[in-house]
Amino acid sequence: MSSNRTQELQDRIRAAVNNKSMLQIVGGNSKHFYGNTTSQSAKSEVLETRIHQGVVSYEPSELVITARAGTPLKEIEVLLAENNQMLPFEPPHYGEHATLGGAIATGLSGSRRPFTGSARDFVLGVRIISGKGEVMSFGGQVMKNVAGYDVSRLMVGALGTLGLLLEVSIKVLPRPQQEITQCIAVSRQEALKTMQTLNQSSQPLSALAYEGEKLYVRLSGAASAVTSAQKEVGGETLIHADNFWQQLNEQSHPFFESDKPLWRLSVPYVAEIDSNEQPFIDWAGALYWLHSDKSTEEIQQLASEQGGAATLFKTPDQKQERFAPLQAKIKQLHVNLKMRFDPYGILNFGRLYSDL
Amino acid sequence: MTSATKANRESLRKQLHQVLPKTSILETEEETHPYECDGLTAYQQKPWIVVLPETIEQVQNILILCYNEGVPVVARGAGTGLSGGALPLANGVLLSLAKFNSILNINPANRSAVVQPGVRNLAISQAAEEFNLYYAPDPSSQIACTIGGNVAENAGGVHCLKYGLTVHNILQLKIVTMDGELISIGSQALDTPGYDLLALMTGSEGMLGVIVEVTVKLLPRPEQAQVILAAFDNVVKAGEAVGAIIAEGIIPAGLEMMDNPAIRAAEDYAHADYPVDAEAILLCELDGSHEEVNEQITLVENLLTKKGAVSLRTSCNEAERLKIWLGRKSAFPAVGRISPDYYCMDGTIPRKQLPFILKKISELSAEYGLLVANVFHAGDGNLHPLILYDANIKGELERTEEFGGKILELCVEAGGTITGEHGVGKEKIDQMCVQFKSLELQIFHDIKHSFDPQELLNPGKAVPSLHRCAELGGMHVHDGLLSHPELERF
Ligand SMILES: Cc1cc2nc3c(=O)[nH]c(=O)nc-3n(C[C@H](O)[C@H](O)[C@H](O)COP(=O)(O)OP(=O)(O)OC[C@H]3O[C@@H](n4cnc5c(N)ncnc54)[C@H](O)[C@@H]3O)c2cc1C
Numbered sequence: 111m112s113s114n115r116t117q118e119l120q121d122r123i124r125a126a127v128n129n130k131s132m133l134q135i136v137g138g139n140s141k142h143f144y145g146n147t148t149s150q151s152a153k154s155e156v157l158e159t160r161i162h163q164g165v166v167s168y169e170p171s172e173l174v175i176t177a178r179a180g181t182p183l184k185e186i187e188v189l190l191a192e193n194n195q196m197l198p199f200e201p202p203h204y205g206e207h208a209t210l211g212g213a214i215a216t217g218l219s220g221s222r223r224p225f226t227g228s229a230r231d232f233v234l235g236v237r238i239i240s241g242k243g244e245v246m247s248f249g250g251q252v253m254k255n256v257a258g259y260d261v262s263r264l265m266v267g268a269l270g271t272l273g274l275l276l277e278v279s280i281k282v283l284p285r286p287q288q289e290i291t292q293c294i295a296v297s298r299q300e301a302l303k304t305m306q307t308l309n310q311s312s313q314p315l316s317a318l319a320y321e322g323e324k325l326y327v328r329l330s331g332a333a334s335a336v337t338s339a340q341k342e343v344g345g346e347t348l349i350h351a352d353n354f355w356q357q358l359n360e361q362s363h364p365f366f367e368s369d370k371p372l373w374r375l376s377v378p379y380v381a382e383i384d385s386n387e388q389p390f391i392d393w394a395g396a397l398y399w400l401h402s403d404k405s406t407e408e409i410q411q412l413a414s415e416q417g418g419a420a421t422l423f424k425t426p427d428q429k430q431e432r433f434a435p436l437q438a439k440i441k442q443l444h445v446n447l448k449m450r451f452d453p454y455g456i457l458n459f460g461r462l463y464s465d466l
Numbered sequence: 467m468t469s470a471t472k473a474n475r476e477s478l479r480k481q482l483h484q485v486l487p488k489t490s491i492l493e494t495e496e497e498t499h500p501y502e503c504d505g506l507t508a509y510q511q512k513p514w515i516v517v518l519p520e521t522i523e524q525v526q527n528i529l530i531l532c533y534n535e536g537v538p539v540v541a542r543g544a545g546t547g548l549s550g551g552a553l554p555l556a557n558g559v560l561l562s563l564a565k566f567n568s569i570l571n572i573n574p575a576n577r578s579a580v581v582q583p584g585v586r587n588l589a590i591s592q593a594a595e596e597f598n599l600y601y602a603p604d605p606s607s608q609i610a611c612t613i614g615g616n617v618a619e620n621a622g623g624v625h626c627l628k629y630g631l632t633v634h635n636i637l638q639l640k641i642v643t644m645d646g647e648l649i650s651i652g653s654q655a656l657d658t659p660g661y662d663l664l665a666l667m668t669g670s671e672g673m674l675g676v677i678v679e680v681t682v683k684l685l686p687r688p689e690q691a692q693v694i695l696a697a698f699d700n701v702v703k704a705g706e707a708v709g710a711i712i713a714e715g716i717i718p719a720g721l722e723m724m725d726n727p728a729i730r731a732a733e734d735y736a737h738a739d740y741p742v743d744a745e746a747i748l749l750c751e752l753d754g755s756h757e758e759v760n761e762q763i764t765l766v767e768n769l770l771t772k773k774g775a776v777s778l779r780t781s782c783n784e785a786e787r788l789k790i791w792l793g794r795k796s797a798f799p800a801v802g803r804i805s806p807d808y809y810c811m812d813g814t815i816p817r818k819q820l821p822f823i824l825k826k827i828s829e830l831s832a833e834y835g836l837l838v839a840n841v842f843h844a845g846d847g848n849l850h851p852l853i854l855y856d857a858n859i860k861g862e863l864e865r866t867e868e869f870g871g872k873i874l875e876l877c878v879e880a881g882g883t884i885t886g887e888h889g890v891g892k893e894k895i896d897q898m899c900v901q902f903k904s905l906e907l908q909i910f911h912d913i914k915h916s917f918d919p920q921e922l923l924n925p926g927k928a929v930p931s932l933h934r935c936a937e938l939g940g941m942h943v944h945d946g947l948l949s950h951p952e953l954e955r956f
Contacts, residue, residue, distance in 0.1 A: 171713040172816050194715060223656065230662055231634050246906045252814045253846035254631065254886035256620045256669045257894075257901055258929065259913050263633070263665030272661070284715035306575045310599065312686045314755060334757035376657035380575045396656050418655035433659040439649050444661055446916035450909065462660070 112164025114178070116245060116276055122157055123274065124243035126456045133157040133456050135270040137180060137212035140205025144216055145269050145461040147428040157274070159211050166277060167251070170195060173282050174234060174251045179211025179275040186210060190282055198226045198283040202359045211275045217267025220359045221317035221328070224309070224379075224394045230266035232281045238265060238273035241452025251279045264447075270458040271466055272451040286330035288337075289316065291354065294325045294345030301325040302382075302395055309379060309394045313339045318394040319358060321365055328355065358392065365390045370401040371425040373409050377418030385412060399423075410434055431464060470557060474535040475514060478559075481535075482517060485527040490565075492516035501560050504545040504552040505607075508809070508863060509892055513540070513554030520565045522640070522648060522678045529676065530646035532559055538922045539644075541672040543584060543615030546607045548810050549891025551619065551671050551927060561676065563614050569593050570679070576654065577684045578637055583614025583677045587621075590682060599684035602629035605887075606795045614677045620669030622887035624720040624794065625751075627845035631887070633668040635683045641667065641675035644918045654681065666913065671889050672924040674917040688753035691719065692763055692782075693790050696775040697744035701725055701840075704746035705820035707773035708844045711750065712817070714769060716762055720751040721845030722794050725824075728801065728839040728852070729793075735800030738793030741777060748775075748844065749794055751787075797841045798852070805837075805854035809866045813877030814886035817847045826876050827851055834869045836862075848886035849877070875900050890928045898928075899935035907932060 126133050132154045136142070148154070163180035170193040177186055183203055190196050200220025201213035214236075219228040235249030238261075249255055249262035265272060296304065301320040308315060314331035327343050328351065329336045340347070348354060357363035366372070375383060375398040383389065383398050390399040402409060406422065413420040419434035436444065441463075448455070448466050460466065482491060492498055493515055503510045519525045532539050538558035545552050554560045566582035569590065573579065574597040579590055587608040591600040604623035605611055611621070617639065622631045629635070638652040652664035667674060698704040704723055711718060724732065725746050733740040740747060748770070752762045767778055781787035793800075801808050815823055824840070831838045841850040851873055855866040874884040874897045884890070884897040898907065910929040914921065 169816075169818070171709045172818060173712060174816075217657075217662075227630065227634060228656065230665060231630065240909070244905050246903075246909060248906065250881070250883055252816060252882050252886070254622055254626070254814045254843070254848045255883040256887060256889055257883050257885050257898060258890075258906065258910050260620075260633065260665045260669055261906075261909065261913075263662050266662055266665075267657075268661055283717065287715070309577060310574055310597070310686055312689045312755065314758065331754065332758040332761050334761050335755040338755065338757050376653075376655040378576050378578075378654040380573070381655075393656060417653060419653065419657075419659050421659065436660050437649065439643070439647050440651070440660065440663070443663065443916060447661060447913065450912035450916060 113161065114164070115162040119157070119159070119162060119274060119276070120239055120243050120245060123239055123241065123456065126155070127243060127454055130454070131155055131456070132459050135159060135215075135274055135458055137209030138182065138205060138207030140203060140208040141212050141216050143424055146432050146464055148458065148460045159274070160207070160209060162276065165189060172251070174279055175282055176251060176277060176279040177210050178277050179209060179214070181210045183208045183210055183213055191285070194285050195282045196285050197232070197280065199223060199229045199232055200359060201229060202361070204360065210278055214266055214275060214278050215268065215270045221319060221355055221392050224396060225315050225317070226283070230263045233262050233266055233278060234281055235279040236262045236265050236275060237277040238275055240273050241454055241456045245276070249279065253281065269462045271448060271462050272457070274457060286316065288333040289328065289330045289351070290336055290340060291348040291351035292327045292329070292340060292343045292345040293348045294327070295323060296325050297323065301391070305395045306379065308343070313342065317355060317392070320391040326354065358390065363390070365399070368401040370403050371427070372423045373400040373402055374398075374421045374423040375400065375413045375418055377413055377416045381416035381418060383412055383416065406430060433462065436463070470536040470538070474537060475557065478531055478535040478537050479515065481531045482515070482528065485531070486517060486519065486524060490518045490520065490524070492518070501542065501545070501554055501562070504547040504550060506548050506550045506891070506893055508857070509550045509553050511554050511556055513560035514557055516560045516562060518562045518565050522642065525561070525642050525676055525678055526646040526648060528559070528561060529642055529644055532922060533645050533920070536920065536922065538925050540924050541614075541618070541676050543612035543618070544586070544610050546611040547615060547619060547891060548812070548888040549885070549893040551889050551891035551924070553892050555925070563612065566614070566678065572597065574599060574684075578654065578681055579684055580679065580681045581613055583680055584612050587611050587613060587616055594684050598687050600687055601635065601682050602685050603632050603635055606798065613680050613682065617668055617677055617680055618670065618672050619887065619889045622843065622848065624722055624791070624843065626843070627721055628717050628719045629685065633665055636664065636668065636680060637683055638681035639664065639667055639677055640679035641677050643675045644920065644922050648678070652681070669889070671891065671928045673914055673928055674923065689755050690759040691751060691753035691787060692759055692780055693720070693749055693751040693787050694763065694766060694770065695740070695779045695790050696748045696750065696770040697741040697777045698746045698748070698774060699744065699776050700774070701746045701824055702821045703774040704748050705824065705844070707748060707770055707775065708820070709817055710769055710773050711766060712845070714765065716752070716766065718750050718766070718845060719753040720749065722749040723747070723842040723844035724794065724797065725840040727837065728797055728841050731800040731804050731839060732793040732797050735803055736793045736796045738789050740793050744776070749790060794841070801839050801852045801854070806856040806858065809853040809855060809870055810888070811849065811851045811853070811870050811873050812885045812888040813874050813882055814846070814848045815877050815880045815882035817844070819880040819882070820844070820847070823849065823876060823880055827873060830869055830872055834865055836866060836869055843886070846886070847882065871897060892927055895927070895930045895934070896938055898930050899938050904932050904935070907935065
């Protein structure tokens with residue numbers, strides 16, 4: 111399916127400017143829980159991006175795909191797989207209707223991230239509508255481009271607060287020839303040590319995770335390289351490994367069945383997170399998932415004293431700020447940027463920080 | 467723009483002497499002369515004064531003083547930039563980061579290093595070698611250029627196809643904003659909350675803040691690396707071979723192309739045993755584990771032969787590998803030897819447009835009567851046509867610039883960009899009007915003002931004023947459309 115509804119979306123934003131109303135941008139609504147809960151006041155309307163969808167261009171030998179923001183992620187992944195390629199940052203879907211726009215606006219990346227890169231690393235260009243209703247293009251479809259500031263990457267993870275994504279160009283990569291996962295039973299301490307050693311080695315790694323007293327080592331690449339690394343790493347080869355990684359990425363793994371708030375801690379590889387709760391560790395030790403009732407301050411401190419930051423990923427409490435507070439001057443820069451891109455505060459106001 | 471007067475500068479001079487030791491201030495003709503240009507020597511301008519701070523506090527003090535007096539500041543690393551980004555201002559301060567040259571910390575377990583901005587690119591990899599780690603982006607200027615300059619330009623290198631550009635290989639920056647505040651952007655972790663200011667700073671050409679510390683990511687050295695040198699009797703065939711390798715699902719560590727004039731110049735200079743009769747060569751490097759490299763070398767060799775390579779040479783050891791790369795990495799100075807002057811362009815195009823662009827460049831070369839040697843980061847479609855000229859011949863520089871400008875416009879037409887890695891600087895400011903519409907340029911100015919409302923950092927670079935574009939608009943009518951119709955014409 112394909113349809114270009116730029117004009118309609120632009121009209122909606124202009125109307126919101128005139129009516130002084132606010133817009134909540136919604137793609138597949140699969141990640142509605144992520145970020146602050148924004149006010150559902152009478153002056154707030156939903157703006158659906160799913161009407162604006164379709165792959166605009168894709169040439170496998172150029173390693174680039176351009177698609178409208180409302181395109182289902184699934185559609186893109188199927189198309190890439192038919193050409194033996196993939197989105198290298200393994201975006202989580204969190205629901206069957208997830209769109210490309212939502213993946214880029216949240217900027218979330220899966221287990222491959224430490225070894226291949228994040229969502230923002232693969233964004234080459236964007237077309238957006240600003241909060242003034244202006245259509246603009248930044249970056250492009252080429253791998254290298256330093257003309258002008260990198261507005262394309264600025265959009266990644268901005269949760270739609272700086273502009274409505276219309277189109278995104280993304281660098282794609284060939285699927286690895288072979289992929290296997292080794293599973294090793296070890297303590298958390300030992301697992302962290304092994305992760306660090308492997309992380310500094312030239313083994314063909316594509317994920318390192320730890321949960322339930324087990325270290326999971328995913329190896330990807332040429333068949334010969336994977337086979338030889340498999341011997342070196344040891345442990346047992348996990349059957350249905352794709353399932354395991356999918357369950358982690360999509361949070362359908364039993365670990366995520368809990369009523370307690372879910373925290374996501376992004377920390378340095380060398381971090382030592384001292385908590386009673388059993389974490390799910392991903393990204394070679396640089397990402398911790400924690401279910402915890404501890405206070406926001408306590409969890410933020412756990413992360414910040416290690417040089418990282420915590421996000422309150424899922425919680426029943428609608429009032430909490432989800433992202434770690436910013437230093438005053440950095441916050442000022444955020445406000446300045448918001449004022450320029452969305453001076454009337456129309457787009458997803460409050461979703462990232464309550465005053466943005 | 468700045469309205470600083472002579473009196474402001476006099477007052478600033480006195481205050482600078484109060485916050486800096488005498489040896490950190492250069493004022494005489496003789497002392498400031500080395501700073502009058504960067505790697506783009508066609509543009510020259512002596513700075514009013516040069517300061518060389520040694521501490522972050524001194525940088526803060528300098529910026530506060532300049533801010534108060536309204537005097538503009540240009541930051542400078544090694545001055546190897548090729549777009550006039552570090553070109554000084556006659557009424558401004560040139561702030562050299564040369565004394566910030568320490569590697570502060572290498573943390574192998576975190577695969578990162580904390581360095582000062584004046585540290586040379588290559589020095590990082592050398593220091594990390596004992597941990598079997600390295601810093602991946604490797605501009606050809608890596609023995610001289612600084613990491614601060616690399617961040618400011620989002621520098622690339624021959625290994626960026628597989629390992630990414632500067633923006634993919636840094637974690638954290640400390641910057642001083644124009645009002646003297648020290649802030650930290652990014653973090654030691656992979657994700658940082660808030661907007662991606664790290665991406666915004668990378669490639670911002672010294673317009674948003676002065677970088678005073680950089681945390682880079684380090685990578686494990688690959689077990690094995692080998693390079694194949696393939697010769698072709700036709701440039702288009704070489705271009706097609708590039709696409710074929712990628713289509714095969716292989717991402718080489720580097721994939722570079724040179725045409726005959728570039729091959730000859732490089733061979734004369736570096737004696738790398740390049741085939742001087744070839745119309746084009748491809749250098750394709752594969753790295754990874756022994757097994758992977760062995761497997762892929764055979765695959766790529768066969769593919770290149772099938773795509774019409776007339777000869778192949780594959781490095782058997784590290785010395786051979788480095789020798790093959792030496793030719794490529796010294797291509798610019800090599801061309802500098804065969805011509806009194808050369809002008810290096812930096813457009814990027816979708817790979818498939820390579821034959822189209824090459825044909826157009828050779829037509830323009832004939833039209834302008836100026837020779838061109840072509841060096842490409844072929845894997846990512848980044849072209850470096852080197853236009854040979856003689857600045858002593860009246861009018862030749864102007865014709866060269868016009869020719870270069872046309873190449874960049876062709877790149878935009880082909881779906882690409884006017885600069886892949888060298889930046890806009892002073893040089894490509896007019897071509898920005900071709901690539902962007904007023905709305906986008908206005909947002910760039912807005913971003914600048916979010917960081918530096920008085921426009922005191924590197925003013926006049928990177929982003930053209932809308933009026934400048936409007937004036938040029940008369941000359942750049944595309945498809946019968948003016949590019950900036952909403953603005954008044956003069
Ligand atoms: C022979 C040769 C080969 C080259 N090959 C390549 C290549 O392969 N790839 C590539 O990308 N480039 C290449 N370049 C261009 C150049 O080396 C790069 O742009 C490099 O990143 C510039 O670094 P520098 O330290 O010399 O910066 P400078 O030239 O001193 O400055 C460049 C810009 O950065 C700003 N700046 C510098 N330091 C700071 C700081 N601390 N804070 C804020 N702003 C700062 C300056 O104001 C200026 O705008 C080459 C140049 C030459 C001469």
